[in-house]
Amino acid sequence: MLEEYGIQLVKIDLPFRLNHVNCFLAEGENGFQVIDTGLHNKSTAERWEKELDGKTVTNIIITHYHPDHFGYAGGLQKKTAAKVSMSRIDAEAGLVAWQEHFLNGLHENYQLSGIPADVATKMSSNTREFVPLVTPYPNVYHYFEEGESIPIGKYEYEVIFTPGHSDGLVSFYNKEKNMLLSTDHILPSITPNISYWFHGDPNPLRTYFTSLAKIRKLDADLVVPSHGNPFNGASKRIDEIRAHHDERLGVLIGILKNGRTIYEATEKLFKRQLTIHETRFAVGETLAHLEYLRYNGECQREIRDGKYWYTL
Numbered sequence: 001m002l003e004e005y006g007i008q009l010v011k012i013d014l015p016f017r018l019n020h021v022n023c024f025l026a027e028g029e030n031g032f033q034v035i036d037t038g039l040h041n042k043s044t045a046e047r048w049e050k051e052l053d054g055k056t057v058t059n060i061i062i063t064h065y066h067p068d069h070f071g072y073a074g075g076l077q078k079k080t081a082a083k084v085s086m087s088r089i090d091a092e093a094g095l096v097a098w099q100e101h102f103l104n105g106l107h108e109n110y111q112l113s114g115i116p117a118d119v120a121t122k123m124s125s126n127t128r129e130f131v132p133l134v135t136p137y138p139n140v141y142h143y144f145e146e147g148e149s150i151p152i153g154k155y156e157y158e159v160i161f162t163p164g165h166s167d168g169l170v171s172f173y174n175k176e177k178n179m180l181l182s183t184d185h186i187l188p189s190i191t192p193n194i195s196y197w198f199h200g201d202p203n204p205l206r207t208y209f210t211s212l213a214k215i216r217k218l219d220a221d222l223v224v225p226s227h228g229n230p231f232n233g234a235s236k237r238i239d240e241i242r243a244h245h246d247e248r249l250g251v252l253i254g255i256l257k258n259g260r261t262i263y264e265a266t267e268k269l270f271k272r273q274l275t276i277h278e279t280r281f282a283v284g285e286t287l288a289h290l291e292y293l294r295y296n297g298e299c300q301r302e303i304r305d306g307k308y309w310y311t312l
Helices: 042-051 072-079 088-096 106-112 117-128 204-216 234-258 263-268 276-295
Strands: 005-011 020-027 032-035 057-061 083-086 140-143 149-152 155-161 170-174 179-183 222-225 300-304 307-311
Touching: 005 042, 032 042, 042 170, 042 204, 057 072, 088 140, 106 117, 106 307, 117 276, 155 204, 204 276, 234 263, 263 276, 263 307, 276 300, 276 307
Parallel strands: 032 057, 057 083, 083 140, 179 222
Antiparallel strands: 005 020, 020 032, 149 155, 155 170, 170 179, 300 307
């Protein structure tokens, strides 16, 4: 399907329940572009070595700073001397999120969230385990600007800032073909994780809703996501995603009737058994929804016994 666009999908394995990330390879005038890179681990490095055999890579485009997209950017740049482009917001976030001063602050934030000490320790350790999977950091050559035009494969694409999933996530839209490279902004069968990670945008869910509304106006036909298969109908999927979050917010209001800590609300909202890695995401997503309600004046937050307490 993507051959007519001059784009090749390179599916990179991930060691999680979400077991892959769609990266892309596109031929330009002077060489090839890589869009997102996967984690920096042995299997990813070997996969790219195979895919890039005999090819000259001139550019690496990073859609956002999360490890499955950004992780191998620096390692691949060292091998290829390619120029890395991404948003300034996420380039800076990528240099902060796994530094000692931030990692050391996680314990206090987890305490405030009401997370049991043993679980919090495991969550902190899980975060630290990503450091070798995202280093070395890349040297960013170009910071994307909203609305700029870049060539990808056979066509030109508009850079559209779609924050929410990350503060500086970008998507790429080709008007001629009405095609959207949606990255992690819109996914076909799961909803993108919208979390507050104790840094950056304090109300990421509100920001995400604004980004969804912006993309919905395009009414894109073909959507090529970073997880799952390409699909048709961006607007329909956006409506489904918005309805999902509205439903979750309604459930959360019910959960808060007698007051809850962040962790207690997480346990009520996510009923299935979660790994430690998944628990980090569940806590982040619950917190993003709680803060959305708080900023909307639909709940309040106070500190009780050293923990955040949310009540209606």
